[in-house]
Amino acid sequence: MTTTPIELLLPLVVRTAIEAGEAIMEIYDSPQTEWEVERKADNSPLTLADRRSHEVIARALASTGIPLLSEEGSKTPYAERRSWSELWIVDPLDGTKEFIKRNGEFTVNIALVRQGDPVLGVIFVPVSRTLYVGSPAGAWRAVVAAGAYEINALAATPIHAARLERPAVVASRSHLNADTEAFIQDLEAQHPEGIDVVSAGSSLKFCLVAEGKADFYPRFAPTMEWDTAAGHAICQAAGACVCQANGEPLRYNREDLLNPYFLVKAE
Numbered sequence: 001m002t003t004t005p006i007e008l009l010l011p012l013v014v015r016t017a018i019e020a021g022e023a024i025m026e027i028y029d030s031p032q033t034e035w036e037v038e039r040k041a042d043n044s045p046l047t048l049a050d051r052r053s054h055e056v057i058a059r060a061l062a063s064t065g066i067p068l069l070s071e072e073g074s075k076t077p078y079a080e081r082r083s084w085s086e087l088w089i090v091d092p093l094d095g096t097k098e099f100i101k102r103n104g105e106f107t108v109n110i111a112l113v114r115q116g117d118p119v120l121g122v123i124f125v126p127v128s129r130t131l132y133v134g135s136p137a138g139a140w141r142a143v144v145a146a147g148a149y150e151i152n153a154l155a156a157t158p159i160h161a162a163r164l165e166r167p168a169v170v171a172s173r174s175h176l177n178a179d180t181e182a183f184i185q186d187l188e189a190q191h192p193e194g195i196d197v198v199s200a201g202s203s204l205k206f207c208l209v210a211e212g213k214a215d216f217y218p219r220f221a222p223t224m225e226w227d228t229a230a231g232h233a234i235c236q237a238a239g240a241c242v243c244q245a246n247g248e249p250l251r252y253n254r255e256d257l258l259n260p261y262f263l264v265k266a267e
Helices: 006-028 048-064 096-101 178-190 204-210 225-238
Strands: 068-070 086-094 107-114 117-125 130-135 138-143 168-172 196-200 216-219 240-244 262-266
Touching: 006 048, 006 107, 006 117, 006 130, 048 068, 048 086, 048 096, 048 107, 068 225, 086 096, 086 225, 107 225, 117 204, 117 225, 130 204, 130 225, 138 225, 168 178, 168 204, 178 216, 196 204, 204 216, 204 225, 204 240, 204 262, 225 240, 225 262
Parallel strands: 068 086, 168 196, 168 216
Antiparallel strands: 086 107, 107 117, 117 130, 130 138, 216 262, 240 262
16 A cells, blocks of 8 residues: 655644644633533543544544544544554643643644554644654754744754753653652662753653653653654654663554553663
């Protein structure tokens, strides 16, 4: 089967992520809007903003003919998914807890996965209008001006993962647990001069490593494929590793969509 070159898909994905982020902000910025917070089967929250963003993304990406796996969409059985050589993996609103807390640390995540490998990732931060992109051509970030949707209208800056002189670990605001604390303590023992711990929500943790603001992101708590695919693609393009305990990279479109624990690290 012939696949569409990534450089031809990228403009659509960038526009879609921005438009989905704007749909989220219409709700976030409107005090009279009922957010319709519900609880899913795993007790995680779901809002009107999650659903609106999903609708924008599903409608736009349908034009590619590539199947979609979205946190808020219907889940295709593995018996069918296993034959997909490529698919979109999407989290329409990553960091719903952060959205509800109104701290701005939530994102739109869109990834293209081919043969289990995330080859294209786009993360858009609606509140700051910051866009992160990773592809075989490299990784970059841009602050998106109002009304800008085309790549050639964005002032993009290349980003690279890099080890810092003083090591920094990025940890989740909502998921700091004993294993993560142990990782931090071990790193402190290796660096008696001290380390920095940076907190961030949603997929922003991947972005901090990708742009050289943190060395490590240990994730020793549950995540799903849609939580990580876009950030994985961006980190990979920026020169960071997203690895399981055995050193192998995460793979996607597995039968069990729950990820194993992993570590993101600048090489």
